[in-house]
Amino acid sequence: xxxxxxxxxxxxxxxxxxxxxxxxxxxxxxxxxxxxxxxxxxxxxxxxxxxxxxxxxxxxxxxxxxxxxxxxxxxxxxxxxxxxxxxxxxxxxxxxxxxxxxxxxxxxxxxxxxxxxxxxxxxxxxxxxxxxxxxxxxxxxxxxxxxxxxxxxxxxxxxxxxxxxxxxxxxxxxxxxxxxxxxxxxxxxxxxxxxxxxxxxxxxxxxxxxxxxxxxxxxxxxxxxxxxxxxxxxxxxxxxxxxxxxxxxxxxxxxxxxxxxxxxxxxxxxxxxxxxxxxxxxxxxxxxxxxxxxxxxxxxxxxxxxxxxxxxxxxxxxxxxxxxxxxxxxxxxxxxxxxxxxxxxxxxxxxxxxxxxxxxxxxxxxxxxxxxxxxxxxxxxxxxxxxxxxxxxxxxxxxxxxxxxxxxxxxxxxxxxxxxxxxxxxxxxxxxxxxxxxxxxxxxxxxxxxxxxxxxxxxxxxxxxxxxxxxxxxxxxxxxxxxxxxxxxxxxxxxxxxxxxxxxxxxxxxxxxxxxxxxxxxxxxxxxxxxxxxxxxxxxxxxxxxxxxxxxxxxxxxxxxxx
Amino acid sequence: xxxxxxxxxxxxxxxxxxxxxxxxxxxxxxxxxxxxxxxxxxxxxxxxxxxxxxxxxxxxxxxxxxxxxxxxxxxxxxxxxxxxxxxxxxxxxxxxxx
Numbered sequence: 001x002x003x004x005x006x007x008x009x010x011x012x013x014x015x016x017x018x019x020x021x022x023x024x025x026x027x028x029x030x031x032x033x034x035x036x037x038x039x040x041x042x043x044x045x046x047x048x049x050x051x052x053x054x055x056x057x058x059x060x061x062x063x064x065x066x067x068x069x070x071x072x073x074x075x076x077x078x079x080x081x082x083x084x085x086x087x088x089x090x091x092x093x094x095x096x097x098x099x100x101x102x103x104x105x106x107x108x109x110x111x112x113x114x115x116x117x118x119x120x121x122x123x124x125x126x127x128x129x130x131x132x133x134x135x136x137x138x139x140x141x142x143x144x145x146x147x148x149x150x151x152x153x154x155x156x157x158x159x160x161x162x163x164x165x166x167x168x169x170x171x172x173x174x175x176x177x178x179x180x181x182x183x184x185x186x187x188x189x190x191x192x193x194x195x196x197x198x199x200x201x202x203x204x205x206x207x208x209x210x211x212x213x214x215x216x217x218x219x220x221x222x223x224x225x226x227x228x229x230x231x232x233x234x235x236x237x238x239x240x241x242x243x244x245x246x247x248x249x250x251x252x253x254x255x256x257x258x259x260x261x262x263x264x265x266x267x268x269x270x271x272x273x274x275x276x277x278x279x280x281x282x283x284x285x286x287x288x289x290x291x292x293x294x295x296x297x298x299x300x301x302x303x304x305x306x307x308x309x310x311x312x313x314x315x316x317x318x319x320x321x322x323x324x325x326x327x328x329x330x331x332x333x334x335x336x337x338x339x340x341x342x343x344x345x346x347x348x349x350x351x352x353x354x355x356x357x358x359x360x361x362x363x364x365x366x367x368x369x370x371x372x373x374x375x376x377x378x379x380x381x382x383x384x385x386x387x388x389x390x391x392x393x394x395x396x397x398x399x400x401x402x403x404x405x406x407x408x409x410x411x412x413x414x415x416x417x418x419x420x421x422x423x424x425x426x427x428x429x430x431x432x433x434x435x436x437x438x439x440x441x442x443x444x445x446x447x448x449x450x451x452x453x454x455x456x457x458x459x460x461x462x463x464x465x466x467x468x469x470x471x472x473x474x475x476x477x478x479x480x481x482x483x484x485x486x487x488x489x490x491x492x493x494x495x496x497x498x499x500x501x502x503x504x505x506x507x508x509x510x511x512x513x514x515x516x517x518x519x520x521x522x523x524x525x526x527x528x529x530x531x532x533x534x535x536x537x538x539x540x541x542x543x544x545x546x547x548x549x550x551x552x553x554x555x556x557x558x559x560x561x562x563x
Numbered sequence: 564x565x566x567x568x569x570x571x572x573x574x575x576x577x578x579x580x581x582x583x584x585x586x587x588x589x590x591x592x593x594x595x596x597x598x599x600x601x602x603x604x605x606x607x608x609x610x611x612x613x614x615x616x617x618x619x620x621x622x623x624x625x626x627x628x629x630x631x632x633x634x635x636x637x638x639x640x641x642x643x644x645x646x647x648x649x650x651x652x653x654x655x656x657x658x659x660x661x
Binding site for chain 2: 016018022023025026171174176177180187
């Protein structure tokens with residue numbers, strides 16, 4: 001499912017990153033990384049000089065990991081307890097950030113670990129948090145400035161080094177490795193960094209998981225609801241295990257608030273289980289928090305497949321949590337793309353185990369992410385409506401679909417990039433780009449790109465479509481034709497084409513064609529273009545518009561702005 | 564004690580191998596050459612070996628061990644010739660401290 005090509009990653013630092021390079025090369029988790037080492041100990045010069053070998057052939061990513069005193073000279077003076085104005089320190093942070101932003105055009109993604117001080121440095125601890133005096137106070141402000149400055153760059157991500165230090169414990173800093181090899185950190189720090197950086201890269205590449213499927217008995221609550229009754233479940237109360245189940249539900253709820261869908265697959269009587277969810281006073285999760293469920297006595301693997309079909313998600317989007325090792329093993333074996341984490345026997349560790357999973361990293365958080373569950377619940381209502389009408393046309397007409405067309409701009413760029421990188425099925429060319437690359441491409445003269453925001457009477461599906469054109473001499477090529485599977489089959493596809501054709505005609509271009517690039521997953525796109533005959537004629541993998549036939553916006557769709 | 568030192572060194576090798584390409588893994592054998600003509604470690608590898616050995620001696624044997632003093636570094640090629648010579652040297656140093 002994942003690209004086997006190693007991810008080429010430039011490593012830039014003022015210290016020796018050889019151990020980090022070793023761990024990152026050998027780590028078996030996706031993506032495989034091939035480190036490219038930059039000149040040792042010259043981070044600023046390396047960031048400036050675009051002609052250095054490390055920047056050739058466009059590395060996929062860069063890790064820029066520095067000690068604060070190496071790139072902010074004023075902080076070096078502060079380490080000697082010289083008097084330096086905070087303003088001067090922050091100004092130098094700004095200058096360093098400008099170098100990073102300048103460098104970021106050379107890579108798809110850049111990762112910048114935040115700055116830390118050795119934890120053994122505890123001298124003058126009482127005044128360490130005082131403004132303009134304490135080193136820790138100043139360093140916190142520097143990190144804040146670093147993060148704020150780099151937020152503006154679409155492809156630079158600041159990661160929290162302090163987490164790695166905490167995980168490494170007393171071995172986090174190694175004076176021995178520093179004096180012998182100019183390696184400031186113990187190896188546990190590098191191992192933790194590899195885990196976080198790879199998780200971040202997976203997110204940037206669109207491999208974040210979107211759905212958590214949970215079991216009920218002894219997973220969401222303690223006890224067997226069918227035997228004990230909902231009144232006797234272990235959930236909340238003055239009981240350490242009951243509190244842990246509540247915290248686990250709270251952790252799931254917090255994930256849902258960040259756009260992760262929740263679903264249930266449980267062997268139970270549906271009526272009894274739903275009654276427990278509705279009636280138990282300490283349930284944090286309500287029925288409306290779940291995008292779907294399969295509560296019955298069928299095989300869980302089949303239930304998961306059915307649920308994923310209903311939610312229009314692939315198995316690579318799902319995480320399955322179940323207290324039963326037998327059920328976990330069965331799902332793991334039958335659906336290897338579903339992530340099935342090892343689950344602790346002790347419920348007291350459930351919340352921490354969930355919150356330590358590194359598979360939900362998202363490079364940005366869009367409006368669509370935050371309202372995902374609502375969108376799926378709206379989808380259920382659409383499905384219900386479909387059952388009551390006699391034809392597809394009637395269903396579409398009663399949905400009152402509205403499509404808002406916008407060009408690419410900074411506000412819709414993160415979501416458009418997310419859609420570009422995550423969509424597999426209705427995707428003509430399946431090209432993957434960073435935010436910066438997409439913006440640069442869209443701004444180039446021969447290119448036009450429109451985003452489609454789709455809503456209907458049941459709700460707003462958000463930015464779910466992209467179509468782009470490359471204007472050539474007397475023709476226009478459809479480069480991107482991307483539609484989220486959540487709005488497939490509602491003639492948004494035709495609306496997108498009508499939009500692009502309309503704009504091509506305004507430029508005096510009548511010949512519009514689409515070159516289909518096959519992948520393992522985008523056959524639905526091929527089928528759609530085949531279905532357009534005779535308005536589009538197939539020539540191999542190319543579909544050319546018959547200029548004599550009109551291509552209007554479908555009748556039931558209101559488009560804004562009108563064409 | 565010698566067996567404990569050997570086990571401790573083998574756990575150091577496990578750690579070191581995480582930093583190396585699979586085709587350059589060090590074998591957990593007292594005859595494994597470390598430095599010299601047939602040595603398997605470069606200077607960065609030797610630094611890691613020293614730091615990890617000191618760390619694990621404290622953690623696993625409960626004894627402080629110093630391998631960067633003049634005495635050790637003046638005979639670095641002998642001490643670090645093989646895993647076995649290193650084990651012998653550690654045994655010697657720890658017994659001296661008793």
